[in-house]
Amino acid sequence: MNNASSYALPVIISVALHALLIAVLTFGWEATQEPPRKMMPNFVQAKLVTMDAAVKKKAAPPKVDLIKQRQQQEQQRQREAKAERERRAALERKKKQEAEKRRKAEAERKRKAAEEKARKEKERKEQERKEQMERERQSAFEEALEEEEELLDARESTQAVMSVAQAIQQRIESVWSQPPSARNGMVTEVSISFVPTGRVVASNITKSSGNAALDRSVLNAVRKVEVFPEVAELAREEPTTFEREVRNTQLIFRVEGLRQ
Secondary structure, eight states, X not given: OHHHHHHHHHHHHHHHHHHHHHHHHHHXXXXXXXXXXXXXXXXXXXXXXXXXXXXXXXXXXXXXXHHHHHHHHHHHHHHHHHHHHHHHHHHHHHHHHHHHHHHHHHHHHHHHHHHHHHHHHHHHHHHHHHHHHHHHHHHHHHHHHHHHHHHHHHHHHXXXXXXXXXXXXXXXXXXXXXXXXXXXXXXXXXXXXXXXXXXXXXXXXXXXXXXXHHHHHHHHHHHHHOBOHHHHXXXXXXXXXXXXXXSEEEEEEEOOSOOO
């Protein structure tokens, strides 16, 4: 063990010396040689080239064709103006189309309104015609009834008047004293006026017989009777008939049945 230790120390010293010698030789060799050129990265070179190009372009700008530029500007202006005209034309067409659409809609509305008005007017006239026909039928019916009633009334009035007239004439003839000068066929017409009480207020010869004595005899007979109950009864029951037919009565007295 002591022998191993005695050999180790000289060995270590020898190795150290050799290492030192190699280091000295190496350092001296590198000092005599030119240092190597360092290579620049690729991206740095590309950047430098780009900068050179930009500098060159700025230094010598390309020539600009002003006429061509103006032409291009004019063409651009014309294109924009054309586009604006087309836009306005399209807007105008749209407005016209909308206006036409509104006009047609209004015309259609007016047409329908006119048709509806005409239909209602036709219905109204038809209804008025029916109502008028109904009124006319009703009126004709009422007029027929009135005429029938008037006819019946007239018949009744006529009968009543004739009856009263006959009664008046009979009363007068019952007191009539014909004069000796009277002859068969002589006719005297007399007008007699009554009041509603049946009293005679006036009597006149309206057509003479040609014999004054005969005419006077008729008037004397009327005055003798003086009051006619039949007249008073008619005036009380049918005042209208009295006023219209009897107040002023025309009677004819004819001489008949005398021995000649």
